[in-house]
Amino acid sequence: MTTRFSWKTILAACTFGLACLAGSAQAEPLRIGYSDWPGSVAWQIAIDKHWFAEKHLDVVFDWFDYGAMLDAYTTGKLDAISATNGDVLSTGANGHKSITIMLNDYSDGNDMIVATQDIKTVADLKGHKVAVETGLVDHLLLLTALQRSGLSENDITIVHTPTNETPQVLASGSVSAIGVWQPNAGQALHEVSGSHPLFTSHDAPGLIYDTLSVDPLSLKNHEKEWREVVQIWDRVVAYIKDPATQADAIDIMARRVGIAPKTYKRFLDGTHLLSLSDSRPIFERGPGLDSLYGSDENADRFNVRYNVYKHPQNVGSYIKPLF
Template sequence: MGKAGSRTTRSRLLAGLLLLATLLAGCGPTYQPPFTVGTNPWIGYEPLYLARALGHYDDVPLRLVELGSNTQAMDALRAGRLDAAGLTLDEALTLADEQVPIRIVWVLDVSAGADALVAKPDIPTLAALRGRRIGVEQTAVGAYLLDAALRRAGLSAADVTLVPLPVDAHVSAFESGAIDAVVTFDPARQALLNAGGQVLFDSRMLPGEVVDVLVVRRDALDCCTQAIASLIAGQQRALDHLARRREDALARMAPRLGLSPADVARSLEGLVLPDAAYNRSLLDGPTPDLAETARHQARLMRQRGLLSTDIDTRGLIDGQFLQPESRR
């Protein structure tokens, strides 16, 4: 056998051994794939990154994946390229409506002003939006908040010009004059306010309805419960750090968000960041509060053509991570 043939034989043997080793590792009792969690830039997800910066995930097989929008996170969940993601409740309902196999395991934040319709200074009221160009991300939460704002003004989508716009283009489109108003959220909301924008409508006018949740694919729930528990525990430790050492936490969070620490503090004023006890009140019991909120929201979304089926909102919630022993 010549040298070329020997190299080919050795290469095949090596490839076979590597494949065997991979298969054996995959069957081993300690094997666990990296648990991937997708998020877009949003102040309510930032405690996850604060937890990473504080080293709480150093020994955990998980990876935070930063995406440009929740739309990208939803697409990745549909395709199985993510194990979990931070989404708004209505986005989770949208995926459930599409039969994407997900469960809600944790509430990350409740928006109380951080989601808003921001307009140019020459648009003083919601009624003055008639005939104007409004940027909105093509997700359920954008449509939901915009629909509520327009209805309050006695307007409909036909009375304005809708401009589909991903969140990473909100500030540039607003400043360039490509749009007159935009449905947005922090950190973009705070940047727009700094640029002279004004809030005409925000999530305070929809109390308890704009909620961000951690959703996990059901197949990941079968293999990665320890990683999920560690992810949640790290986020809760980060919230504790934010409460006890606020200035340090704000300084760590600001660079990622592209805001000053003072602006991060102002953004946080528009959020409730639930601790473990609050999550238990929202997710525990035979009829969890979040299931009722989701049922109400699903009914409204169905009426507005945003959902096509009735959703079992109680069955959408998995409360296994509420127990203290699961977070050790």
């Protein structure tokens, strides 16, 4: 699936029927799950600057590893998640629906196909082995790269590998390329001499959107509050993009994940943050990746093909922008 986590864990975590329904009706405060992805970490700016308190919003952000966040949402412990559009579909199809109310960003280089020195183009992968965690977001990125080069997955040998193990597998020489996202991508590039990005999410903008997606009952009961949360996001993006405040923004984000601001700046550069005005055309219906609808349809086809879930989703029922 177009996710940064495995559907099996999501499915195992979800309690169907009354348990999920009961968990979706959250009491105050509104609880939002966020994790270590720049478009999600950016919320830390609003937290540290007390912008929610300024608006008298009772909002709590809970920090998780990404997979644990999805688990918490599927078991009804969160009102909303900062997650990829593919995850929004998979969690919904597997038991706990959510509605995308805004877009944080799209991946703009942080997801990569990293190849060894002898592989110069995607076409050169023909007949070679590629390590990727199948069913996840960089599997989709790999298929997109192959398709654009006139190849298919039948032209390579895919070696299923957990994402955090792909740098070691590339270093072992047993594969010619890996599908990987940051920070594992950076680890591979650092550890394997001559390795280089062969194809990245910068080459396919809109393939991977990161969203703020909300439990339908919470959205129904607290739409006014969610609209105010969305407006605060616009303030976050402006603070990051303003040259006068960008250094402080990066320092806040880097401190949240425990790395140097200079390093974090590179991760941020691979994430295309979206203001509300940037998002408006993306929320218009269209077949391409420049539309959330088109990107969701693409993710949905991939998810069904690779058995993330059995039946295609009505992607329009997962989308309701609040601006």
